[in-house]
Amino acid sequence: MAQISLDEIAHSYMPDPQNDEEYALKRIHNIWEDGGAYALLGPSGCGKTTLLNIISGLLKPSKGRVKFGETDVTDLPPEKRNIAQVFQFPVLYDTMSVFNNLAFPLKNRGFDKDYIDARVREIAGILELEPVLHKKAEGLGADAKQKISLGRGLVREDVAAILFDEPLTVIDPQLKWQLRCKLKEIHEKLKLTLIYVTHDQIEALTFADKIIVMYEGWIVQIGTPQELFEYPNHKFVGFFIGSPGMNFVPCTMAGDTVRIGTKQVPLDSRTAELGQKADGNLELGIRPLYLKVSQTPAEDSFEVPVKSVEDQGSFRIVSVDFEGHILKARITENDPVPSSTTHLSFPKEWIRLFENEHLLK
Amino acid sequence: MKKWQDNRGWLFILPVFLIVAFSAVVPLMTVVNYSIQDIFGPGQRVFVGTEWFREVLTDERLHEALWRQLLFSGLVLLIEMPLGIAIALMMPDKKGFGASICLVVLALPLLIPWNVIGTIWIIFTRPDIGLMGATINTLGLTFDHTANGLHAWITLMLMEVWHWTPLVALLAYAGLQSIPPAYYQAAKIDGASSWAVFRYIQLPKMRGVLTIALLLRFMDSFLIYAEPFVLTGGGPGNTTTFLSIYLVKIAVGQFDLGPAGAFSLIYFLIVLLFCYLFYQALQNVGKGEQA
Numbered sequence: 001m002a003q004i005s006l007d008e009i010a011h012s013y014m015p016d017p018q019n020d021e022e023y024a025l026k027r028i029h030n031i032w033e034d035g036g037a038y039a040l041l042g043p044s045g046c047g048k049t050t051l052l053n054i055i056s057g058l059l060k061p062s063k064g065r066v067k068f069g070e071t072d073v074t075d076l077p078p079e080k081r082n083i084a085q086v087f088q089f090p091v092l093y094d095t096m097s098v099f100n101n102l103a104f105p106l107k108n109r110g111f112d113k114d115y116i117d118a119r120v121r122e123i124a125g126i127l128e129l130e131p132v133l134h135k136k137a138e139g140l141g142a143d144a145k146q147k148i149s150l151g152r153g154l155v156r157e158d159v160a161a162i163l164f165d166e167p168l169t170v171i172d173p174q175l176k177w178q179l180r181c182k183l184k185e186i187h188e189k190l191k192l193t194l195i196y197v198t199h200d201q202i203e204a205l206t207f208a209d210k211i212i213v214m215y216e217g218w219i220v221q222i223g224t225p226q227e228l229f230e231y232p233n234h235k236f237v238g239f240f241i242g243s244p245g246m247n248f249v250p251c252t253m254a255g256d257t258v259r260i261g262t263k264q265v266p267l268d269s270r271t272a273e274l275g276q277k278a279d280g281n282l283e284l285g286i287r288p289l290y291l292k293v294s295q296t297p298a299e300d301s302f303e304v305p306v307k308s309v310e311d312q313g314s315f316r317i318v319s320v321d322f323e324g325h326i327l328k329a330r331i332t333e334n335d336p337v338p339s340s341t342t343h344l345s346f347p348k349e350w351i352r353l354f355e356n357e358h359l360l361k
Numbered sequence: 362m363k364k365w366q367d368n369r370g371w372l373f374i375l376p377v378f379l380i381v382a383f384s385a386v387v388p389l390m391t392v393v394n395y396s397i398q399d400i401f402g403p404g405q406r407v408f409v410g411t412e413w414f415r416e417v418l419t420d421e422r423l424h425e426a427l428w429r430q431l432l433f434s435g436l437v438l439l440i441e442m443p444l445g446i447a448i449a450l451m452m453p454d455k456k457g458f459g460a461s462i463c464l465v466v467l468a469l470p471l472l473i474p475w476n477v478i479g480t481i482w483i484i485f486t487r488p489d490i491g492l493m494g495a496t497i498n499t500l501g502l503t504f505d506h507t508a509n510g511l512h513a514w515i516t517l518m519l520m521e522v523w524h525w526t527p528l529v530a531l532l533a534y535a536g537l538q539s540i541p542p543a544y545y546q547a548a549k550i551d552g553a554s555s556w557a558v559f560r561y562i563q564l565p566k567m568r569g570v571l572t573i574a575l576l577l578r579f580m581d582s583f584l585i586y587a588e589p590f591v592l593t594g595g596g597p598g599n600t601t602t603f604l605s606i607y608l609v610k611i612a613v614g615q616f617d618l619g620p621a622g623a624f625s626l627i628y629f630l631i632v633l634l635f636c637y638l639f640y641q642a643l644q645n646v647g648k649g650e651q652a
Contacts, residue, residue, distance in 0.1 A: 056546075078550045104553070
């Protein structure tokens with residue numbers, strides 16, 4: 001087990017990339033701690049799987065080095081690196097029994113029979129695969145198959161990290177939740193580094209200690225779920241995380257306030273200070289959860305027309321028109337439903353300013 | 362719901378019944394007709410029961426032809442199946458120029474009419490001007506498929522392998538291409554040797570197409586007629602007289618329609634039986650592999 005360092009990694013699928021556009025992964029420079037649970041989150045095509053395959057060794061990066069601990073593994077093939085990978089759909093050796101599937105990586109490495117037997121039984125125990133151990137893998141359900149794929153990674157004691165490439169895509173929703181719990185449990189029991197690729201933010205938020213948000217080949221932010229929610233580094237993170245995403249409105253500074261159209265929204269002193277130093281395009285960002293709508297006017301509130309109210313089950317989304325911009329606010333189902341107009345206020349502590357799409361901080 | 366309403370559905374499959382009846386059942390029944398009667402001319406016939414069957418089944422020359430046929434089909438399968446798989450494994454796997462060229466070159470023998478194939482090989486193996494025949498004879502070895510039975514067999518096998526291995530290779534290649542790359546990636550991570558990849562990934566995933574290849578190759582080689590007829594005419598002697606060639610000799614050469622009809626039915630049943638056995642065997646492959 002070791003920490004994983006990515007040293008100035010870049011990758012292009014083209015033989016001779018000329019500019020940034022042709023790189024699937026732009027400059028990635030990072031250290032991932034031993035024993036952490038990381039989620040790589042981003043939309044399709046942002047380079048998550050490319051990065052994962054570089055770590056597992058299925059791809060050799062065009063530039064940069066990959067290190068496990070102090071060892072440079074950039075030129076090592078996947079079987080020489082101590083990693084395991086679980087793919088989007090279950091990869092099994094169909095003609096083998098579950099037992100032989102689990103034993104396969106050990107047999108290939110020439111371990112003796114007694115050791116293999118004991119180790120496979122231990123892992124089957126953890127994964128609750130004992131009842132089907134001598135069945136053929138072919139006929140099992142998708143969740144059991146995915147557990148076997150995971151098990152093939154876990155049987156190797158020397159395994160440093162397990163990489164997951166959207167492993168729950170083919171699993172039914174109820175089972176998804178069970179499997180995710182199982183993963184958490186295994187993580188706590190075995191203290192392995194887990195790297196989990198997904199485009200589902202709920203999956204990422206519930207699974208990982210740290211989330212790595214990727215966008216167009218860049219890592220835009222690494223942080224805990226709370227950090228990503230409260231201090232999104234980039235507009236993309238604000239938009240991608242949270243449901244619905246963050247509200248963004250173009251604005252200009254006016255002393256201690258920002259001017260949006262004809263209205264002035266007051267800021268706290270720290271935010272105002274940051275805003276005054278900036279000279280790019282400014283935008284105000286605020287989470288729908290923190291935007292306040294109320295039936296009664298308050299200090300610093302604005303009367304705005306209500307465009308629509310959507311019922312999302314346990315909460316409602318109110319869309320209001322603020323100086324020509326649609327803002328979304330989230331209210332609980334117990335709050336009164338606003339009618340034609342409502343009073344909107346921006347709590348100072350939740351206002352973030354973005355300069356050229358990047359958070360001011 | 363009333364029953365007559367459901368029955369209208371039969372109308373939709375009636376055309377298929379008619380086509381199958383006219384294309385398969387009616388001709389087959391004609392053969393059955395011939396096999397149990399002695400027919401002299403229109404309206405002149407005698408029911409003979411199983412006499413033709415008895416005659417055919419005790420015919421020594423037919424027995425020899427059957428063993429010859431089994432040996433031929435057996436050799437064809439033993440050579441073409443592994444060779445076809447090997448060629449498919451060696452072909453470039455990326456969709457590109459190389460793969461397209463390989464596919465076109467492989468498909469060429471399959472596009473040539475069967476009797477033309479026989480003619481090509483007659484010329485190719487001629488001792489005086491044929492590329493292969495003349496070359497071998499220049500090396501000091503005598504090679505003449507018209508005089509030597511073994512040479513005739515070697516030539517036939519070469520022709521058959523050249524002609525039909527591409528079909529096995531194409532089917533196996535299609536099977537290989539349909540394996541998702543994740544399987545190879547997982548095998549790499551599991552540290553599998555290339556033999557293990559072949560044994561546990563490629564071979565099981567090719568089972569379906571290989572079953573089809575095996576059945577097609579068995580049937581075609583068991584029913585082979587045009588190529589040996591053109592190349593050797595069943596000779597020298599009877600060394601390359603296969604079942605179909607012998608059948609034609611009886612039916613057309615001697616005009617013994619009764620025995621020929623009985624022979625055809627037995628021939629058909631043998632092919633059916635072997636196909637069934639192969640199919641069952643391949644369906645069961647792998648099922649027995651429990652830990």
